[in-house]
Amino acid sequence: MRLLLLICAFLVAAPLAAQDDLRLAMSGAFQPFSTTDEGGNLVGFDADIATVLAERMGYRPVLVQNDWAAIQAGLKTGKYEMICGSMAITDERLKTMHFTLPYYVSGAQVFARPGTTSMQGLRVGVSEDSTYAKYIKTHVAEFPDCTITQFGSEAEIVAAVTTNKLDAFVSDRIVGGFYVKKGGADIAPYGPLLYEEACGIAARKDEPELVRKANAALFEIVQDGTYARIYDKWVGVQPDLDVLLKSWGDFQQHIPHEEAKTEPTEVSKEKPGFADTVKSMLPLFRTGAILTIELSLLTAVIALLLGTLIGIGSTAANPLVARLSQGYILVVRGTPLLVQLFIAYYGLATVLNDAAGSEVITAFGAALIALVINTGAYNAETMRGGIRSVDKGQWEAAASLGMTRMKTMRRVVLPQAFRNSVASLGNNLVVLIKDTSLVGAITLIELTYTARNVVFQSGHPFLPFVVAAVFYLFIITTVDFGMKGWERRMMRSLGGKRAIA
Amino acid sequence: MSEVLLQASDLHKRFGDLEVLKGVDLKIHKSEVVTLIGPSGSGKSTLLRCLNLLEIPNEGELVWNGEPLPYNRMTPAEICKHRARTGMVFQHFNLFPHRRVIENVMEGPLTVLGEARGEAETTAHQLLDRVGLADKAKAWPSELSGGQQQRVAIARALAMNPNVLLLDEVTSALDVELIAGVNDLLAELAREGMTMVVVTHDLSFARRVSHRVCFMDEGRIVERGPKDEVIENPQAERAREFMAALTS
Ligand SMILES: Nc1ncnc2c1ncn2[C@@H]1O[C@H](COP(=O)(O)OP(=O)(O)O)[C@@H](O)[C@H]1O
Numbered sequence: 076m077r078l079l080l081l082i083c084a085f086l087v088a089a090p091l092a093a094q095d096d097l098r099l100a101m102s103g104a105f106q107p108f109s110t111t112d113e114g115g116n117l118v119g120f121d122a123d124i125a126t127v128l129a130e131r132m133g134y135r136p137v138l139v140q141n142d143w144a145a146i147q148a149g150l151k152t153g154k155y156e157m158i159c160g161s162m163a164i165t166d167e168r169l170k171t172m173h174f175t176l177p178y179y180v181s182g183a184q185v186f187a188r189p190g191t192t193s194m195q196g197l198r199v200g201v202s203e204d205s206t207y208a209k210y211i212k213t214h215v216a217e218f219p220d221c222t223i224t225q226f227g228s229e230a231e232i233v234a235a236v237t238t239n240k241l242d243a244f245v246s247d248r249i250v251g252g253f254y255v256k257k258g259g260a261d262i263a264p265y266g267p268l269l270y271e272e273a274c275g276i277a278a279r280k281d282e283p284e285l286v287r288k289a290n291a292a293l294f295e296i297v298q299d300g301t302y303a304r305i306y307d308k309w310v311g312v313q314p315d316l317d318v319l320l321k322s323w324g325d326f327q328q329h330i331p332h333e334e335a336k337t338e339p340t341e342v343s344k345e346k347p348g349f350a351d352t353v354k355s356m357l358p359l360f361r362t363g364a365i366l367t368i369e370l371s372l373l374t375a376v377i378a379l380l381l382g383t384l385i386g387i388g389s390t391a392a393n394p395l396v397a398r399l400s401q402g403y404i405l406v407v408r409g410t411p412l413l414v415q416l417f418i419a420y421y422g423l424a425t426v427l428n429d430a431a432g433s434e435v436i437t438a439f440g441a442a443l444i445a446l447v448i449n450t451g452a453y454n455a456e457t458m459r460g461g462i463r464s465v466d467k468g469q470w471e472a473a474a475s476l477g478m479t480r481m482k483t484m485r486r487v488v489l490p491q492a493f494r495n496s497v498a499s500l501g502n503n504l505v506v507l508i509k510d511t512s513l514v515g516a517i518t519l520i521e522l523t524y525t526a527r528n529v530v531f532q533s534g535h536p537f538l539p540f541v542v543a544a545v546f547y548l549f550i551i552t553t554v555d556f557g558m559k560g561w562e563r564r565m566m567r568s569l570g571g572k573r574a575i576a
Numbered sequence: 577m578s579e580v581l582l583q584a585s586d587l588h589k590r591f592g593d594l595e596v597l598k599g600v601d602l603k604i605h606k607s608e609v610v611t612l613i614g615p616s617g618s619g620k621s622t623l624l625r626c627l628n629l630l631e632i633p634n635e636g637e638l639v640w641n642g643e644p645l646p647y648n649r650m651t652p653a654e655i656c657k658h659r660a661r662t663g664m665v666f667q668h669f670n671l672f673p674h675r676r677v678i679e680n681v682m683e684g685p686l687t688v689l690g691e692a693r694g695e696a697e698t699t700a701h702q703l704l705d706r707v708g709l710a711d712k713a714k715a716w717p718s719e720l721s722g723g724q725q726q727r728v729a730i731a732r733a734l735a736m737n738p739n740v741l742l743l744d745e746v747t748s749a750l751d752v753e754l755i756a757g758v759n760d761l762l763a764e765l766a767r768e769g770m771t772m773v774v775v776t777h778d779l780s781f782a783r784r785v786s787h788r789v790c791f792m793d794e795g796r797i798v799e800r801g802p803k804d805e806v807i808e809n810p811q812a813e814r815a816r817e818f819m820a821a822l823t824s
Pocket residue numbers: 591594596614615616617618619620621622623
């Protein structure tokens with residue numbers, strides 16, 4: 076009777092459930108597990124497993140690509156129901172999420188240049204917020220005097236290896252091997268596995284039912300051979316099912332699953348208060364804020380000089396100088412800053428460092444170059460307008476006194492051009508400060524990146540971003556205030572009452 | 577008559593296809609005041625600007641103090657040097673708005689003549705006193721009336737100690753009640769022997785200060801002579817019409 080009921084329930088529920096979407100997230104930057112095809116669709120081992128599992132669970136699978144650093148925040152805020160993105164099961168993650176049984180087992184591997192005999196003093200890359208990064212932090216002794224740099228993805232790490240910014244990296248043995256082969260980097264596995272790790276599919280604490288269904292589905296596809304087929308398709312070998320089954324045993328021993336399910340509110344109870352959370356985050360933000368301010372100020376000063384020079388150049392009588400200056404403005408304003416950052420870091424810095432045989436241009440240097448070139452172009456355009464708006468009569472008056480073009484520019488036109496442009500230059504500065512949030516893309520941990528890291532560490536999905544926003548607001552308001560003061564002083568010194576056109 | 581300071585012969589100036597000066601001959605003697613009268617667009621400003629090389633002529637000859645001015649072969653520095661010795665005052669004053677009145681007057685001596693600051697300041701104070709604005713030395717140009725601004729502009733030109741003053745409709749932009757102050761100052765300069773080329777529509781002022789008057793029309797000087805002849809009894813038809821329109 077009960078069986079009959081169940082079957083009925085299943086028959087009724089199945090068509091209904093089939094209309095329900097199950098959204099599963101992955102980074103799309105972790106070949107061969109998750110990546111995107113030419114059409115931008117998510118493909119790979121994770122993508123296939125996610126699709127098959129969702130279907131077996133009675134849902135319509137919807138694959139979501141999300142940045143790895145923000146992938147847990149997305150789960151918490153309900154952007155998707157599960158993460159099927161090669162996430163290793165760790166005690167820490169188990170505190171904030173449910174995991175299914177492991178759906179594959181791999182391990183952490185050091186990759187280094189062939190012939191490497193010691194880790195001493197190497198430049199090591201690792202994917203940020205990964206278990207490998209954690210491992211390095213807690214096993215410093217195994218990486219003596221190494222410079223550790225965090226990257227957004229394995230693809231970027233291999234790019235850094237190929238452009239000689241790294242000597243070694245730590246990653247998943249399968250993923251790392253795949254990228255090395257693909258990227259043609261001159262690098263190979265070094266030493267034994269650091270540890271084994273099992274990846275599971277994560278869900279929110281308040282969704283234990285999803286996990287149960289996923290486990291059932293996982294069991295099903297392992298039994299009917301679907302799992303082995305998918306594994307073979309992407310990894311290139313048959314899976315060792317004994318290892319997988321053993322990991323299931325370990326996992327179930329390790330995790331008192333039911334207990335976690337019964338008290339979902341417990342989690343929020345033991346959370347520290349709002350004020351305490353913010354307070355504990357502040358020291359981390361200090362470092363990020365200092366980098367943001369340093370980078371902004373240095374760029375602001377140099378870009379003002381560059382912008383003025385190019386602005387003058389763009390109005391020059393010499394057609395070659397004018398064309399070159401205008402071309403510079405056109406090219407730089409016509410390309411995104413992020414692209415410029417990548418070119419400066421992976422291109423320019425690499426070429427120069429290789430030529431010099433040492434690291435003459437650091438990531439900070441590359442960021443500074445890109446930001447100066449970018450902001451310089453905007454300042455140049457502003458100054459060009461400011462110079463143009465100075466009355467022709469000013470040039471004539473100066474010329475009739477016998478002043479040269481240069482002298483006229485310096486003593487008559489530029490001061491007035493600055494007066495005309497000061498508001499607009501201030502605006503460029505504010506944009507610059509916000510734009511520094513992009514340098515995280517080339518491994519510099521500034522304010523925004525700090526916030527992303529804190530999201531990962533604290534498990535709080537958005538509070539760190541609010542803290543970062545407050546920092547930005549403070550910096551920008553201060554700068555704005557200073558600029559307004561300067562503007563007022565400039566205007567006051569002009570007698571104020573009636574400005575001459 | 578005294579020596580010729582500046583002479584233009586068969587001067588031509590074109591802007592693209594537009595020929596603005598179509599062969600102008602003009603002699604300016606030392607301490608002489610020559611007035612240029614003529615309809616708008618006839619090329620008066622262009623002629624003035626060619627005389628101090630603010631515009632480079634296309635053809636013709638310029639002679640300064642008996643020495644030819646080979647304007648096509650002069651370096652920028654030589655051109656600047658010529659401009660420095662020919663003062664110019666504009667219709668719209670063109671004071672430097674970001675500099676105080678005294679600094680406007682000091683700008684040329686400081687940056688072009690390389691005078692010491694103290695020396696330049698003393699001269700500037702004397703000149704401001706001279707144009708009746710001693711108390712405005714520390715003011716900003718924007719705080720002055722148009723007439724006061726134009727007198728500062730004259731002081732700025734005089735500070736370069738020029739050999740000739742070129743004045744382009746310097747009272748045209750002024751309110752009527754402010755014109756007299758500027759005109760009185762110029763008349764006094766003329767009396768003291770300043771060489772001047774004056775473009776103006778103010779016939780009474782022309783009568784008062786000029787020695788000679790030239791009437792320009794369509795890029796040519798069509799009538800010239802002593803002021804009484806040209807102003808009171810012009811021969812050229814175009815000049816007659818123009819004078820009649822101005823005096824009516
Ligand atoms: N820089 C220039 N470019 C082109 N045309 C000009 C320029 N300066 C003057 N012109 C033209 O030359 C003609 C004479 O101008 P201008 O000398 O200012 O006459 P005026 O001062 O007698 O009114 C006008 O038609 C004017 O438009």
